[in-house]
Amino acid sequence: MVQIDTNKCTGCRACVKICPDGFEVTEKKAVLKNSSAECIDEAVAACPVGAIISDSNLWRQAKPVIPARGGRRKKQGRGGGRRR
Numbered sequence: 498m499v500q501i502d503t504n505k506c507t508g509c510r511a512c513v514k515i516c517p518d519g520f521e522v523t524e525k526k527a528v529l530k531n532s533s534a535e536c537i538d539e540a541v542a543a544c545p546v547g548a549i550i551s552d553s554n555l556w557r558q559a560k561p562v563i564p565a566r567g568g569r570r571k572k573q574g575r576g577g578g579r580r581r
């Protein structure tokens with residue numbers, strides 16, 4: 498899967514220079530010509546703003562799934578409870 502995030506794309510044509518079989522720029526935005534071009538991964542790496550989303554860099558686009566903690570944990574003393 499290859500997609501172009503048009504909100505990020507600046508139309509710099511770096512992807513077209515690296516991979517003319519895969520991309521073209523129309524109206525200052527990159528357009529995918531051929532998603533199975535051999536040079537797609539090189540264009541993904543060359544895009545200065547990360548606008549090309551492919552299976553090879555999908556993990557970079559994902560938001561972190563680690564839930565935030567609600568503040569600091571309270572320190573527990575030795576034994577962890579009331580002493581008699």
Ligand code: SF4
Nearest residue numbers: 506507509510512544
């Ligand atoms: S290299 Fe990235 S920012 Fe530049 S035209 Fe291609 S997709 Fe758009």
